Structures are given as structure tokens and as C-alpha cells.
Amino acid sequence: MSTTEVVGTDEGSSDRWEPIREMPPSAKLVAKVLDYDDTLTQSQLAEETLLPPRTVRYALSRLEDAGVVDSRFSFSDARKRLYTLNI
Secondary structure (H helix, E strand, O other): OHHHHHHHHHHHHHHHHHHHOOOOHHHHHHHHHHHHHOEEEHHHHHHHHOOOHHHHHHHHHHHHHOOOEEEEEOOOOOOOEEEEEOO
């Protein structure tokens, strides 16, 4: 029975990441960094992931289209947007 319980647990955790599974590696990396760091700006994401800003923009747009990332304006600097993973 412990094997069934482990499989059941794995299935529950895999559902959370299901919308991201078929995305490009850059989007997966950005999602994982947001999962770890909670809320970051685009420039902070580029710094953390070591990806070019253009790649981070593309990854964020793919994640937003899939509905797994939320964005809002920064209160400290309205020119910047803050991104949060919502899965």
C-alpha cells in the first residue's frame, strides 16, 4: 500500500506543474525561480536565471498566457512590474 500512497502523492504534486510541462526550458526556469523567490521584477528574474532579458520577456509572456503567472505594477517604481507564480 505504501507504493500506491507514493504514486498518489506524486500525481497530486504533478498536477500543479502540468500547465508548464510542455513549455520551453526558459519558461520552466522562470517559473521555478518564481516558485522559490515568490515575487520578482523582470530584471531580477534575468539576474537570477542568467537568461537574456528578451528570453525572460518571452518566458513571462508564455507563462502569463497559460495563466500561471500574475503581474502587477510595483508600488515603489510604477515603471516596473512584479511577477508572481500562482500555481
